[in-house]
Amino acid sequence: MRKPWPIPAGYILTIACILFLTTAALSDIAIGRRLAGELSTFSSKMVLLVPCIFILIGLLDAWIPQTWIERHIGEGSGLRGALYVTLLAMFQGGPLYGAFPTAHLLQKKGCSKRNVFLYLGAFSSLKIPMTLFEVSFLGWRFALIRAAIALPVFILIAEIMAVFATDPESRLDT
Amino acid sequence: MPKDMILISVTLVALAASAAIDRKRTMRGLKSGYRMLVRLLPQFLLLLILVSAFLTVVPQEVLVEFLGRQSGVVAPLAAAVLGSIALIPGPIAYPLAGALHQSGVSTTAVAVLVTTLMMVGVLTFPVEKEYFGARTACLRNLLSFVGALIIGLLVGVVM
Structure with a gap:
């Protein structure tokens, strides 16, 4: 396991950013105001989404027994396991970075690597809420054809990842 | 945004249901969620700043x-x-x-x-x-x- 930096890069960058914004505000630099605008748009969304995601992950962690995951979507769970993770992904929403915590949790609890990466693939493109958007702006034909072509590609990617991905790292667990 | 409202309501309902069934287990879940969030906070800040800076430029x-x-x-x-x-x-x-x-x-x-x-x-x-x-x-x-x-x-x- 790698030794963590004394201060994570994220914090250093945050301080640098605050300093920059303060300087920009004091000396009236236009780009500072634009950056502040983008920051507030994006962070107003994250402030709501991120805590929700982690509350749900924590609850999943506490409620879903490891044995269930191992039996149904673990190694050797076959087609049914793949179907389960695809369905799980389809009924979720939000950006992909919100799915990493769930994927990691599944992996930690014994979900097979193949199914973890199939989950991420399905999450990225087969979510039902997003498909509704896709249908309304690009049409049924486009959405269905893209989904039908994407699924086998995701399965292939998951197979390759299952061979080459490193084992789950435990540095996120306390 | 209505999509965000869905996630928030799902979270609240799940939290309430979980607490109603088993308060201790819910607390354990919240604690583990909180620990994961704290661990990842620097990365989320990094993401936030990188994306905003990129969109600004x-x-x-x-x-x-x-x-x-x-x-x-x-x-x-x-x-x-x-x-x-x-x-x-x-x-x-x-x-x-x-x-x-x-x-x-x-x-x-x-x-x-x-x-x-x-x-x-x-x-x-x-x-x-x-x-x-x-x-x-x-x-x-x-x-x-x-x-x-x-x-x-x-x-x-x-x-």
Whole structure:
């Protein structure tokens, strides 16, 4: 396991950013105001989404027994396991970075690597809420054809990842 | 945004149901969720600042306009690079993709753009790496990039 930096890069960058914004505000630099605008748009969304995601992950962690995951979507769970993770992904929403915590949790609890990466693939493109958007702006034909072509590609990617991905790292667990 | 409201209500309902059934277990879940959040906070801050800085320097409208001017083989490739870097949420991305399609951007390029936007994340790499390690995250993004190009080409052929 790698030794963590004394201060994570994220914090250093945050301080640098605050300093920059303060300087920009004091000396009236236009780009500072634009950056502040983008920051507030994006962070107003994250402030709501991120805590929700982690509350749900924590609850999943506490409620879903490891044995269930191992039996149904673990190694050797076959087609049914793949179907389960695809369905799980389809009924979720939000950006992909919100799915990493769930994927990691599944992996930690014994979900097979193949199914973890199939989950991420399905999450990225087969979510039902997003498909509704896709249908309304690009049409049924486009959405269905893209989904039908994407699924086998995701399965292939998951197979390759299952061979080459490193084992789950435990540095996120306390 | 109504989509955010759904996530918030689902969270609240799940939390209430969980607490009603087993308060101790709920507390344990909240604690583990909180620990994970604290661990990842620097990465989320990094993501927040990188994305905002990127959008400040290169506004999304400029990117999309750029894509609209490309043609031939360059268009899907430009769409792939653009989709990998940009972080446009679905409710905005699909109307944009629809507009691009109508203004003459090829089906292949549009499919590539939509797929890479969702699958490949250069800016979210710092977060992904924390969960799966740099090597795995890198591999997943590379494979997804190639996969998106294949998906786009096939969609273009079939449509």
